[in-house]
Amino acid sequence: MTEVQDITSPMTASERRATWSLASIYALRMIGLFLIMPVMSLFTEQMEGATPSLIGLAIGIYGMSQALLQIPFGLVSDRIGRKKIIVFGLLLFCLGSVIAALSTTIYGVILGRAVQGSGAVAAPVMALLADLTQEVHRTKAMALIGASIGVSFGVAIAAGPVLASYIGIHGIFWLIAALSLLAILVIIFIVPKPPKSKKHRDAEVVTATFRHVLANGELLRLNYGIFILHAILMASFVVVPLLMRDAGLLPAEHWKVYLPVFAASFAVIIPFVIIAEKKRKMKAVFLTAIILLVLADLGLMQFSSSLIGIIGFLCLFFSGFNLLEATLPSLISKTAPGDMRGTAMGVYSTCQFLGAGIGGSAGGWCYGEYGAKGVFMMCALAALSWFLLSLSMKPPRYWANLLISLQALTEQRADEFAARMLKLPGVEDVTLHYEEGVAYLKVDNQQLDRQKLQHLIAEYAPA
Numbered sequence: 001m002t003e004v005q006d007i008t009s010p011m012t013a014s015e016r017r018a019t020w021s022l023a024s025i026y027a028l029r030m031i032g033l034f035l036i037m038p039v040m041s042l043f044t045e046q047m048e049g050a051t052p053s054l055i056g057l058a059i060g061i062y063g064m065s066q067a068l069l070q071i072p073f074g075l076v077s078d079r080i081g082r083k084k085i086i087v088f089g090l091l092l093f094c095l096g097s098v099i100a101a102l103s104t105t106i107y108g109v110i111l112g113r114a115v116q117g118s119g120a121v122a123a124p125v126m127a128l129l130a131d132l133t134q135e136v137h138r139t140k141a142m143a144l145i146g147a148s149i150g151v152s153f154g155v156a157i158a159a160g161p162v163l164a165s166y167i168g169i170h171g172i173f174w175l176i177a178a179l180s181l182l183a184i185l186v187i188i189f190i191v192p193k194p195p196k197s198k199k200h201r202d203a204e205v206v207t208a209t210f211r212h213v214l215a216n217g218e219l220l221r222l223n224y225g226i227f228i229l230h231a232i233l234m235a236s237f238v239v240v241p242l243l244m245r246d247a248g249l250l251p252a253e254h255w256k257v258y259l260p261v262f263a264a265s266f267a268v269i270i271p272f273v274i275i276a277e278k279k280r281k282m283k284a285v286f287l288t289a290i291i292l293l294v295l296a297d298l299g300l301m302q303f304s305s306s307l308i309g310i311i312g313f314l315c316l317f318f319s320g321f322n323l324l325e326a327t328l329p330s331l332i333s334k335t336a337p338g339d340m341r342g343t344a345m346g347v348y349s350t351c352q353f354l355g356a357g358i359g360g361s362a363g364g365w366c367y368g369e370y371g372a373k374g375v376f377m378m379c380a381l382a383a384l385s386w387f388l389l390s391l392s393m394k395p396p397r398y399w400a401n402l403l404i405s406l407q408a409l410t411e412q413r414a415d416e417f418a419a420r421m422l423k424l425p426g427v428e429d430v431t432l433h434y435e436e437g438v439a440y441l442k443v444d445n446q447q448l449d450r451q452k453l454q455h456l457i458a459e460y461a462p463a
Contacts, residue, residue: 007136007404007454014192018132019141021190022125023148025086028183029093029121030149032176033062034156035163037234038258042241042251043169048105056238056364058110063234063356065117070353071205071346074123078204082128082197086121086187093119094180101173112173117357119180122349123205126342130203131194135403135438138202139333146329150322154266158259161241165252201339201433202403202440205346213343218335221393223348225290226328227355228386232293232379233321234356235363236300239372240314247307257311265318272323277330283395286327290390292320293383301376334396338440339431341401399428399442404457407437414439417460424452 011019040059044050077085093116100112126142133141163172199206213219245251276285296317303309329345336344366375406414411434418430418439426448431440 007402007450007457009136011133011137011140015133015137015141017190018129018192019144021186021192022129022132023145025090025125025183025186025191026122026145027148027152028179028186029090030152031156031159032093032097032179033116034153035160035172035176036169037237038157038160038241038254039164039169039172039251040241041238042245043164044106044109045242047103047109050106051364052238052368053361053365054106054110056235056367057361058106058113059238059364060234060357060360061110062113062117063230063353063360064358065114066120066122067350067353067357069118070120070123070349073120074127074205074346075207077124077127078197078199082124082131082194083187083191085124086128087184089119089121089124090180090184090187091119092116093121094177094184097173097177097180101170101177116176117353123346126345127197127200127204128191128194130200131197132192135202135405138200138403139401142203150325154262157262158255161251161254161258198436200342201436201438202341202401203345204342206340206343209340209343210347213336213340213347216335216344218394219332219344219347221389222328222331222335223351224389225324225386226348227351227358228382229293229321229324229328230352230355231359231362232297232382234359235366235375235379236297236317238360238363239304239367239375240300240310243304243310243372244307247305247310249307257314261311261315261318262322264315265322268319269323269326273326276327277398280398282327282331282398283393285323286331286393287387287390289320289323289327290383290387292316292323294380294387296320297376297380297383301373301380304372304376331396333401334399337431338401338403338429338442339433397428397442398444398446400445402441402443404439404441405437406432406434406439406460409434409437409460413460417456420456421453424456425449427453 041055044055044058073085073089096112096115096119099115100109103109103112129141129145130138160172163175241251241254244254244257249257272285276282296313299313299316300310303313332344332348333341362378363375366378409417414432414434418432421427421430426444427441428444429442
């Protein structure tokens, strides 16, 4: 008989363990990645063979290999098992870190970073999370993992310069290798073993839906946005650490800039996120955040030799950046059909990593040819192109995703159930996949009466 969850129930102990342990794997891996960002250009410029273009490539090539392999890794995990492919990916990440740690030339660091990126475990981790959580709790679990990435970014950017001052860039790569081994221990000994693995359309790429996702103009616009956002970020980190050093701030003290800038930017974006989601002003907030990027890059271009100017416009930049990092996934989730969300997020993540790869490489080349001002002009123009493209975006529908298990329901009963759900206030769309036993709902949380929905679900629960 059917097994329909209670949509008001909390996560089980096993689900909480799975969510937090997988979030820790994400965090350990992201900390390892982000530790290197604020110090790469500072410590590699003296390496044999180093040029601005090659330093930029060393920063960005991780994203290129990640973009190339993350979807294939997710698809392979369906066949050979989630944990196996995650461990394999983390071993590649560790190997790349060791190669970079042992390298004395920029070419070795580039090779190590490329191998690091080939350990593309993001998609298998999300698939494993879907295996280990009930449908009604999956969105919450994914949000917690997303939050762990944001925290990792802030911690690592502030900690990187301090650690580098003590152990150097080679020491940081050794530390990253150790963190990846720790993540392997977590996946083997702490993450629960799923009772079974299956395809989850909300969490994984489904190749049959690629055509529909790539034909969606609104999703393509958002994919362009995340590409530009991370291209700007990586291009900026080619030059910002060098500019702060040249302005008189010792590299070991760069954390005194990054930490307060991040804290201030997070404080600034909280009311804007509330306005975007609760007051339903998403498009206005979204466009404002992009304009902040344009203004920040123009300011950094104008005041690139002033430490006060760099700090002030970095704060403006990260206010816009963090706001967009928070709103873009929400927009993808709102825009994509519920049963194509996994594919939409897979394409989105690929564009994100591709942007990081191209941004780092383009930033290095531009710095070598035109200096720091040229890099910031390039970033400002890229952000402006995004703003102009976003002016015509449709205001998003403020619908959340809700999944309900419908295991063993006959098609006739499932169709009847869907028809009755659509009559409830706040239920905007229902897509059934009988072979998966799942109903993908789009709901308006401000109008949805969860008690009425639960009563309806109870009618279709087993006796």
